Amino acid sequence: MSSREIFKHRPARVLRASAAALGLVIGVAAQAAGYPERPISLVVPYTAGGATDVLARTIADNLSKELKQTIIVENYPGAGGTVGQSRVARGTTDGYTLLLGNVGTLAANASVYKTLPYDILKDFTPLASVGDAPQVLSVRANFPASNFDEFAAYAKANAAKMNFGDAGIGSGAFLGGMLLNAKLGINVTPVHYRGAAQATSDVMAGQIDYTVESSSTAVGSISTGKIKGLMVLSGERVSVLPDVPAASETSHKDLKYVIWNMMLVRKGVPADVVEKLNAAINKTLARPELLQRYKEMGVTVPVADHRSLDGSQKLLADEVARWHTLLSEAGVKPE
Structure with missing residues (x-):
């Protein structure tokens, strides 16, 4: 029996199901072909x-x-x-x-x-x-450290009275802060904000000690003079922040976070x-x-x-x- 004859003798419900399936395939293909239409x-x-x-x-x-x-x-x-x-x-x-x-x-x-x-x-x-995006350790302008090694020494002695800002538990800044805690063996308290911009603003205002922010926002915040960029958490400096040392230039060379x-x-x-x-x-x-x-x-x-x-x-x-x-x-x- 030919394929045409087999198709001819199929029950009507099978033909309807086949037609529906074919219509679905054609519909999906048409959707992709026309996408996006709005x-x-x-x-x-x-x-x-x-x-x-x-x-x-x-x-x-x-x-x-x-x-x-x-x-x-x-x-x-x-x-x-x-x-x-x-x-x-x-x-x-x-x-x-x-x-x-x-x-x-x-x-x-x-x-x-x-x-x-x-x-x-x-x-x-x-x-x-x-x-x-490489991450940057940004501290308030009057933070008593001019480089990361000084920051590490100060944090180990004063962690109990320090804090850092983030955009909520699980945010990039939170993870960066917790990574610093783990690597330095300290327990600085996080302060949670609804967004990274608010955390950076409070660092600028001196309300909190530091945040870990993206290089994309650090460019603007550091240029105000109200924030100091102490370190880029990567193996090399980034072109947009040529004066901020990389982790490889400190005694904590393995502190990398992108x-x-x-x-x-x-x-x-x-x-x-x-x-x-x-x-x-x-x-x-x-x-x-x-x-x-x-x-x-x-x-x-x-x-x-x-x-x-x-x-x-x-x-x-x-x-x-x-x-x-x-x-x-x-x-x-x-x-």
């Missing part, structure tokens, strides 16, 4: 003005040109990034809501919160890592849309305008593997495991 939202789980927000707006401006569609940055701060990420986890799966998170909100939160309303590895699809940033969508977005977004992001990261802005912020484009779909998924999984170990060893208990 403005896209990019959720930032922090307040406006912080390092993650600045990076998000830089990417959104350039990505919108690649996709030929408006991208609207929406800030949903709170609970170390979990408020914004929960919004995306509960959202639609049509590809019109993107998320920009970082090592803190994406990898560390699973170890600093007892319960989360989502599973970062099961409920999201990573699109690509989009920017690596924040990676990643774009994701909710799990369930069609594979064709995910692939289209990944391709557009990679083209965006090669745009001269974006590269110039990255240079001004001290941010670098991630390696090719971390910009791929499989590579970004692996990066996220590996970092969730790595920070679980680091935070456990530092004595951080889930709250």
Whole structure:
């Protein structure tokens, strides 16, 4: 019997099911082909003005040109990034809501919160890592130390009366502060803010001792003269802060901390849309305008593997495991 005859003699319900399945496939393909047909939202789980927000707006401006569609940055701060990420986890799966998170909100939160309303590895699809930002130890202008070795000595003797600011438990600044605590064997108390910008403002005002901030925001805060940049937590200095020594120039050469940033969508977005977004992001990261802005912020484009779909998924999984170990060893208990 020919394939035509077999098809002819199939029951009507089978034919209807086949037609429905074919229609679904065609519908998904059509969705990907026409995507995006309306403005896209990019959720930032922090307040406006912080390092993650600045990076998000830089990417959104350039990505919108690649996709030929408006991208609207929406800030949903709170609970170390979990408020914004929960919004995306509960959202639609049509590809019109993107998320920009970082090592803190994406990898560390699973170890600093007892319960989360989502599973970062099961409920999201990573699109690509989009920017690596060196972190800077920024202290109040009148802090009694002119370099990191002096800071370390002072902190070991005065940790009980010191404090540092962050954008909430699990934020990049929080992780940086806890990393310093662990490496120096101290226990400086964190002060939590709704956003990194507020923490930096209070360092400027002398209300708190220090924060660990991205090179992208440190450029502006240090230039005011109200903050001193004591060290870039990397192996070498960054071009935008030529006068700030790198960790390799101190007696604590292993103090390295670079924040990676990643774009994701909710799990369930069609594979064709995910692939289209990944391709557009990679083209965006090669745009001269974006590269110039990255240079001004001290941010670098991630390696090719971390910009791929499989590579970004692996990066996220590996970092969730790595920070679980680091935070456990530092004595951080889930709250």
